[in-house]
Amino acid sequence: METKKLNWRTLAMMGFTVVWGFGNVVNNYANQGLTVVISWLLILTFYFLPYALMVGEMGSVFENKGGGVSSWIGSTYGPMIAYLAGWTYWVVHIPYLAQKPQGALVALSWVFFQNGDVIKSFNPLILQSIVLAIFLFFLWLSSKGINSLKKIGALAGTSMFFMGILYILLTVAAPSIVGANSATTDWSLNTFLPKFDFAYFTTLSMLVFAVGGCEKISPYVKEVDNPNKNFPKGMIILAASVGVSALLGSLAMGIMFNSGNIPADLKMNGQYYAFKLLGEYYGLGNTLMVLYAIANTLGQISALMFSIDAPLKMLIGEGDRNFIPQSFTKTNEYGAPINGYKLTAILVGILIIIPALGIGDMNNLYNWLLDLNSIVMPLRYLWVFLAYIGLRGFIKNKGLMEKATFKFIASDKAATLVGIWCFLFTAFACLMGIFPKNVETLSSEWIFQISLNILTPIVLIGLGFILPRIAKKQNL
Numbered sequence: 350m351e352t353k354k355l356n357w358r359t360l361a362m363m364g365f366t367v368v369w370g371f372g373n374v375v376n377n378y379a380n381q382g383l384t385v386v387i388s389w390l391l392i393l394t395f396y397f398l399p400y401a402l403m404v405g406e407m408g409s410v411f412e413n414k415g416g417g418v419s420s421w422i423g424s425t426y427g428p429m430i431a432y433l434a435g436w437t438y439w440v441v442h443i444p445y446l447a448q449k450p451q452g453a454l455v456a457l458s459w460v461f462f463q464n465g466d467v468i469k470s471f472n473p474l475i476l477q478s479i480v481l482a483i484f485l486f487f488l489w490l491s492s493k494g495i496n497s498l499k500k501i502g503a504l505a506g507t508s509m510f511f512m513g514i515l516y517i518l519l520t521v522a523a524p525s526i527v528g529a530n531s532a533t534t535d536w537s538l539n540t541f542l543p544k545f546d547f548a549y550f551t552t553l554s555m556l557v558f559a560v561g562g563c564e565k566i567s568p569y570v571k572e573v574d575n576p577n578k579n580f581p582k583g584m585i586i587l588a589a590s591v592g593v594s595a596l597l598g599s600l601a602m603g604i605m606f607n608s609g610n611i612p613a614d615l616k617m618n619g620q621y622y623a624f625k626l627l628g629e630y631y632g633l634g635n636t637l638m639v640l641y642a643i644a645n646t647l648g649q650i651s652a653l654m655f656s657i658d659a660p661l662k663m664l665i666g667e668g669d670r671n672f673i674p675q676s677f678t679k680t681n682e683y684g685a686p687i688n689g690y691k692l693t694a695i696l697v698g699i700l701i702i703i704p705a706l707g708i709g710d711m712n713n714l715y716n717w718l719l720d721l722n723s724i725v726m727p728l729r730y731l732w733v734f735l736a737y738i739g740l741r742g743f744i745k746n747k748g749l750m751e752k753a754t755f756k757f758i759a760s761d762k763a764a765t766l767v768g769i770w771c772f773l774f775t776a777f778a779c780l781m782g783i784f785p786k787n788v789e790t791l792s793s794e795w796i797f798q799i800s801l802n803i804l805t806p807i808v809l810i811g812l813g814f815i816l817p818r819i820a821k822k823q824n825l
Contacts (some may be wrong), residue, residue, distance in 0.1 A: 360583035364566050365590045371513030373559035374598035379615035380552040382608035383424030384543040389595040393588055397560040399583040399767050403737045408567030409576055409609045409754040418564055418732050425746055432672040434732040436813035438528045439664040441725045442656045444705025447700040448718045449653035450483040459642040465618035473714050477705040481698055491657045492690055494683030505647035520601035532607040548719050558723035560732045577752045604661050618771035661689045672817040703810040706796035717798055724782040725806050727775050734772035741765045
């Protein structure tokens, strides 16, 4: 029986739900205000669209490779580099795992107290100890094979996605429908023009973080009807959908929050402030905010459990045994890689507690951890571009292109240059993201934050070079 093929509309929607979320709008508005509108236009045109089309091309070339980016790297560079790509994909989730319980606590505080003051008033070390306890509890649940919360979280994630779209539409329409006044009073061109200075470039990593991840849909290239025509069409519609959502979302934020006077806790509490104000606009009180906070609590927990489990199992399941020690792959009776979980617990525990010793308040700590994710998570995108450079730039890989059902750029030289551009831009954004924001330069907290921002990726990636040495000894 012939499997029904995906059309470009379904593909675009799948990609949209994978890449996009309302938090992307809030976090980048918090960084840039309404100047983010121009930033979105630039990053979507010159970065996200070529990124998505490269992914489509590699998905068509490696359609029988189930491992995603690490298998692409394996085919273009070899097994050792493929192992490092797989390691990177797993280890960049460590800061993400440290952040998710924190996000769940913030969401819960809005459910029960309906304001953002409770979490901010906590001593960072006490709150981070609670965050660590929550993380260890869900790590323990995962080790017992309990994953029903993932399914609930998937539903919550879908609800949050549609509520985010609803927010954008209702807020943009609010001045016309309910006569809402705009918090931003100056809507002239100058309000939208970024200053391309040092401070601006330190915010690029959050934009890159927001639009990354479309390689997750690459396995579906072979399931698309007429992929040569419909995959690029789907990717262009995906980029357009993200663009419309980002632009309208930023304008909606400008209506609610003064672009010239952005609240200091907008990254932590902005999503809830937004739905609280939206409820007030339309006479619904706190109903929308509470619904969103409940959905976000479940979504954060689901993302936590998924990210504890899936990247680690992918590393162990697809990694070359010459580089991964046998002891690291050991599983318990529930199929959980127990030694991998122990390493996860140690790394995440350190990343939860150590920052609380040097960052003075919870709002700064929340912002720092979010910014750290925007530095570390895009490191895995570098492997996507490296794979593309290897595919189109190396003579030895010419034969692989014969399998392509879709080609982004016909010229190998031009394609390689685009791959190099995306690689260098991602690396530059990560490098600039290292510099702390909204902290007095060279103060003790600034030095503490930049030290953590430099050491964290070095240590996390560096650990990947130790495992092959252990594996070599165990294999003797």
